Amino acid sequence: MAKFKVLIDPGHGGKDPGAVDNGLLEKDIALKVSLGIKARLEAAYEDVQVLLSRSTDVFLELKERTNKANAAGADILVSIHCNAGGGKGGFETFRYTSASQSSIKLQDTLHKAIMSKLGGIDRGQKAKNLHMVRESKMPAVLTENLFVDVAADADRLKQASVIDAIIDGHVLGIASYLGLAKTKEDKPVTQERDINVPSSWAKETWEALTKKGFFDGTRPGAPITREEMAIVVNRVLKYVD
Known part of the structure; x- marks a missing residue:
C-alpha cells in the first residue's frame, strides 16, 4: 500500500470546456497534464498513489471532485487548469484565503518547481476563495498553466515540450513536498556467458x-x-x- 495519496483534479470536462481560444480547450490540456503527472510520478517515485478526479472527458460538479479527494483520504490535492483574460499571460497558483501552513508550503514548493521547468512570466502565488482549495480537507493548490487566449502562451501550449515541462514541474514539486524517494532503477538483465565457449564473432x-x-x-x-x-x-x- 502506498504511503502517500495524491489527488490530481483535471479542471472542467465534458459539457464544460473551460477556457477556449486559439484552437485550444482548457479541459483537454488539463486532462493531458493530469494523466502525465500520474504516469510519471508513480513511475519515478516510491510509496505514492495518484488518484484522478476524472480520467476521461466527463463533467463533474466541483463538489464531486472535493468529495472524492476527501473520501479517499488524499494527502494533497492539486487542481490543474489553464487561464484566460490575463493580458500578457504567464503562470500562477492559488491557495485558499485562509489556507493552512501546509497548503502555503505546498503552494510555494509546487509553484517554484513548475516555474523552474516552465519559465516565462511568473504571475505569483495568490490566495482566492475557490471551491477546490476551500472544501478540500488536505493541503490544496490550484495551478493556472498559461493562458489559452494569449497568443504567445497558446503557441507554447501547442508544443509537446511545454506540456512536458508543466508535467515535470508538477511531479518535481509534489515529490519535493512529500519527500518522496526515487524508484530504484532496475538493473539490466544480462545472461551470464559460458566462458568455455568462444563468442561467435571470435x-x-x-x-x-x-x-x-x-x-x-x-x-x-x-x-x-x-x-x-x-x-x-x-x-x-x-x-x-
Missing part, C-alpha cells in the same frame, strides 16, 4: 591462434591476467623470431 580467430600455440584452447571467455598476457606475448615474440 570463434574463427580463437581456433586459428590456438592451433598456432598462442593459447591452450581452454576458457576462451575468461578475463586475462597480466601474467597470462606476458606468456601470450612471449609466445608471439618466439613465433615472430
Whole structure:
C-alpha cells in the first residue's frame, strides 16, 4: 500500500470546456497534464498513489471532485487548469484565503518547481476563495498553466515540450513536498556467458591462434591476467623470431 495519496483534479470536462481560444480547450490540456503527472510520478517515485478526479472527458460538479479527494483520504490535492483574460499571460497558483501552513508550503514548493521547468512570466502565488482549495480537507493548490487566449502562451501550449515541462514541474514539486524517494532503477538483465565457449564473432580467430600455440584452447571467455598476457606475448615474440 502506498504511503502517500495524491489527488490530481483535471479542471472542467465534458459539457464544460473551460477556457477556449486559439484552437485550444482548457479541459483537454488539463486532462493531458493530469494523466502525465500520474504516469510519471508513480513511475519515478516510491510509496505514492495518484488518484484522478476524472480520467476521461466527463463533467463533474466541483463538489464531486472535493468529495472524492476527501473520501479517499488524499494527502494533497492539486487542481490543474489553464487561464484566460490575463493580458500578457504567464503562470500562477492559488491557495485558499485562509489556507493552512501546509497548503502555503505546498503552494510555494509546487509553484517554484513548475516555474523552474516552465519559465516565462511568473504571475505569483495568490490566495482566492475557490471551491477546490476551500472544501478540500488536505493541503490544496490550484495551478493556472498559461493562458489559452494569449497568443504567445497558446503557441507554447501547442508544443509537446511545454506540456512536458508543466508535467515535470508538477511531479518535481509534489515529490519535493512529500519527500518522496526515487524508484530504484532496475538493473539490466544480462545472461551470464559460458566462458568455455568462444563468442561467435571470435570463434574463427580463437581456433586459428590456438592451433598456432598462442593459447591452450581452454576458457576462451575468461578475463586475462597480466601474467597470462606476458606468456601470450612471449609466445608471439618466439613465433615472430
